[in-house]
Amino acid sequence: MGGAVGYMQFLLEETQKRGLPVRFIGVELLSTPRDYPFIPIQKKSDSWQKFLVKLFLRAPFLKFVRGEIVHVFRIAYAFPILLFHRQVKVVCVSAEPLAAAAHRYPHWLFKIIDYLFWHVERFVLKRLKALCTTPDVLSRYFFSRHPALMKTVLVHPSTAVGIDLQQFTVLERIPIREKYNFTPDQKIMLFVGRLAPVKRVDFLLKVFKQLHEKEQVSHFIIVGDGEERERLQRITEKEGIPAVHFWGEVSKTKLPEVYNLADVLVLASETEGNPTVVREALACGLPVVSTAVGDVPEILDNPYCGAVVPSRDVSDFQEAIAKVLALPREKVNSVCRKKAMDFSREALFEELVRLYNS
Structure with missing residues (x-):
């Protein structure tokens, strides 16, 4: 049910693969073959608030x-x-706390929303079968808001989507670089994700500018779309930052090539749950430099997999990227790929099945 299309597709595909009975209540997922009962709440993807209102109207009549x-x-x-x-027994995913949306509302309005939501959380947490969240969100958000209640809640410390390790794998790099008109010796920085304020891609542009001026990185590829795209393009033009490529949305089938042509994936988000892009990059042998969000610090526990930057300083981020780029690529590929074996679709879905049966 609900948003997070990738997460729901993962659940539906794996349940169908195993012949488990399943039905879907929500928005049509066009990229998933539908061999299961579907109960539409709305016709197309919209804001989660509108979806919630429609779900409220429909919920009393669901069976x-x-x-x-x-x-x-x-x-x-x-x-x-x-x-x-x-x-019913409800398993709930909470990857991003309400506080992450505070910047979207006037302060006075957010205080009202937060007060109401505290009571919603309390009602739900008292009745949940299990809560799927990240250790970061669990300690920073839920335990601070509902300390006594959380002692009784069954917690599954992951909101991750399993990775198809056959699709996301290490490929021959030189032919891919030739295909996209890059040379073998160029250093390429990559961002993959939604172009939204919470992702702080404007910060990454500052980081790239510094790296490019020092001739440590040649190109910055930005994959994804969103509300921030036009503003980010204006920043690039105004600041005179060269070699920034806005590629927009890239299909899932082409994404492994994009990871393989890059030298480092960068993530500077204010908040994350279990970012799929980090797992996909590692599966393709690509190291990651990220802020300390979600479960990223637990994943990047080996310097050959990348680095976590605790500060929000441009120079610190630039220095971390430079160190990762200096590592031997073959060793990086090998260690990243080995780490990604923990994130296979099969392994992560089996964890959920055990949770359902607990």
């Missing part, structure tokens, strides 16, 4: 059997289900 497991992506979506259907 569930006693003990049925309902896997939802946001605590807000669990609220109407548990309000009208006490007989």
Whole structure:
């Protein structure tokens, strides 16, 4: 149910693969073959707030059997289900706390929303079967807001999507570079994700400018689209930052090539859950330099997999990237790929099945 298309596609595809009974309540996922019952809440993807309102209107009329497991992506979506259907067992994913959205609202309005949401969280947490979240969000958000209640909640410390290790793998680099008109000796920095304020791609442009001026990095490829794209392009032009390539959305089939042509993936987000791009990059032998968000510090526990930058300083980030780029590429490929073996679709889905059966 709910948003996070990639997460829901992962669940649906793996349940179908195993012949498990499943139905989907939410928005049509066009890229997933539908061999399961589908109950539409709205016709196309929209804001989570609008989806929640429509779910509230529909929830009293949904039919569930006693003990049925309902896997939802946001605590807000669990609220109407548990309000009208006490007989179900809800597994809820909460990868991004409400506080991450504070900048989108006036201060006074956010205080009201936060107060109401505290009560929603409390209602849901009292009735959940399990909460899927990251250690970072768990300690920083849930334990600070609901310390007593969290002692009784079953927690699964992951919101990760499994990676197809056959699709995301190490490829021959030189032919790919030739295909995209890059030379073998150039150093390429890569960002993959939504172009939204929380991703801080404007910060990464400053980092790249410094690296480019020092001739440590030749190109910066930005894959993804979003509300920030035009502003970021204006910054690039105004600041005279050369060799920045806005590639927009790239299909899942072409993404492994993009990871393989780069030298480092960069992530400077204010908040994350279990970023899929980090796992995909490692599977392709690509190291990652990131802020300390979500479960990234636990993943990047080997210097050959990349680095976590605790500060938000441009020079610190630039220095971390330079150190990663200086490492021997063959060793980097090998260590990153080995680390990615922990994130296979099969392994992560089996963890969820054990959670369902607990």
